[in-house]
Each structure stands twice: as structure tokens, then as C-alpha cells.
Amino acid sequence: xxxxxxxxxxxxxxxxxxxxxxxxxxxxxxxxxxxxxxxxxxxxxxxxxxxxxxxxxxxxxxxxxxxxxxxxxxxxxxxxxxxxxxxxxxxxxxxxxxxxxxxxxxxxxxxxxxxxxxxxxxxxxxxxxxxxxxxxxxxxxxxxxxxxxxxxxxxxxxxxxxxxxxxxxxxxxxxxxxxxxxxxxxx
Numbered sequence: 117x118x119x120x121x122x123x124x125x126x127x128x129x130x131x132x133x134x135x136x137x138x139x140x141x142x143x144x145x146x147x148x149x150x151x152x153x154x155x156x157x158x159x160x161x162x163x164x165x166x167x168x169x170x171x172x173x174x175x176x177x178x179x180x181x182x183x184x185x186x187x188x189x190x191x192x193x194x195x196x197x198x199x200x201x202x203x204x205x206x207x208x209x210x211x212x213x214x215x216x217x218x219x220x221x222x223x224x225x226x227x228x229x230x231x232x233x234x235x236x237x238x239x240x241x242x243x244x245x246x247x248x249x250x251x252x253x254x255x256x257x258x259x260x261x262x263x264x265x266x267x268x269x270x271x272x273x274x275x276x277x278x279x280x281x282x283x284x285x286x287x288x289x290x291x292x293x294x295x296x297x298x299x300x301x302x303x
Contacts, residue, residue: 183199183200183201183202183207184199184200184201184207184209184211184216185198185199185215186198186199186200186216186217186218186220186221187215187216187217187218187220188217188218196217196218198218200221209224219248219249222246222249223246223247223248223249224246226244226246226249226251227244227245227246230242230244230246230251230254231243231244231254234254234256235256238256240256240257240258240280240285241256241257241280241281241282241284241285242254242255242256242257242285243255243257243282243285243286243288243289243290244289245289245290253288253289253290253291254289255284255285255286255287255288255289255291256280256285256288257280257281257282257283257284257285257286257288258280258284258285258288259275259276259277259278259279259280259281259284260275260277260284260287260288261277262277264288265287267291268287268288268290268291269287270283270284270287
């Protein structure tokens with residue numbers, strides 16, 4: 117498909133053929149419906165821009181330090197066209213294990229945003245857990261007493277019961293499923 121600008125707005129090859137037939141027969145040329153024509157032209161331009169953008173990203177992605185292919189779904193055979201590209205010289209994230217998927221990146225970004233908001237609002241360390249773009253747990257790092265540390269399965273960690281910590285926030289955010297609120301009681 118291509119766009120031609122002339123006296124009439126013609127946006128698709130089929131329009132050119134229809135109007136060409138009309139001109140040969142000396143019939144009135146069908147003018148394109150303005151909204152339909154604008155929409156078709158915009159779609160074509162967006163498609164073109166997307167193609168050029170994809171080409172340029174791949175040309176300048178370097179030796180893989182500026183791009184990260186993303187999985188689709190949970191099965192390794194499911195291929196995805198999604199990729200994460202960095203504008204900077206290297207990726208702003210580092211994958212420590214496995215092959216992340218598109219949803220994993222969204223979970224990480226949503227978690228980061230929630231943790232930042234909690235930390236900014238409270239001044240305390242915070243942690244969040246997301247599963248399929250939904251928050252599964254979030255907490256601030258209030259100290260854990262012995263019972264809370266036991267219920268969160270972190271009693272073997274050297275946590276200071278008087279000092280807020282990131283480890284305590286993480287333990288609370290990933291609390292056992294038996295606790296529907298995601299945090300042990302403070303009674």
C-alpha cells in the first residue's frame with residue numbers, strides 16, 4: 117500500500133484503480149471518505165515508521181549489549197517478537213538467571229515503581245512481588261519478631277529485631293499463602 121497526494125485524497129491501491137477507471141470513462145471521481153482516508157493514511161505511516169524503527173534498533177543495538185530478546189509465555193519453544201532495547205550504551209537491567217519474558221519485565225518495572233513509592237512515602241526499605249502484572253505482595257521493612265520471622269521462614273537469617281531492613285520487607289512481601297493479607301499480624 118502507498119500514499120499519493122494529489123487533487124483527491126487517495127490512500128490505497130484499490131482507490132487508485134477505482135479512480136483510474138472513473139477517469140478513463142470520464143465519470144466523476146469518487147472522493148475518499150475523509151475520516152476513512154485519514155485513518156488509512158495514518159495506519160500506513162505508522163506501519164512504515166514501525167518498520168524503520170525496528171530496522172534502526174537492530175542496526176544500532178551493537179553486539180547484544182543494548183538488546184534483550186524476550187520470551188513469550190512459560191514454554192521455551194514459544195517465540196516472541198518482543199525485544200527490550202536500551203537507548204544507553206548498555207542495558208539498564210542485568211539478567212542473572214533464565215530467559216525473561218515480556219511479562220517478567222512488566223512485573224519488574226511495576227514492582228520497582230511500587231517499591232519506590234513505598235520507600236518515598238515511608239522512608240523505610242520496601243519490597244514487592246508481582247505475578248502476571250498483578251501485585252502478589254508488598255511490604256515495608258518493619259522489623260520482624262521471632263514469630264513473624266518463623267512464619268515467613270526467615271528465622272535462620274540474622275535480622276535485627278529493632279531495625280528496619282530490606283530483608284524484612286522482602287520476607288513480608290513474600291509471606292506465606294496462609295496469610296491472605298500478605299503480612300504477619302503485629303499483635
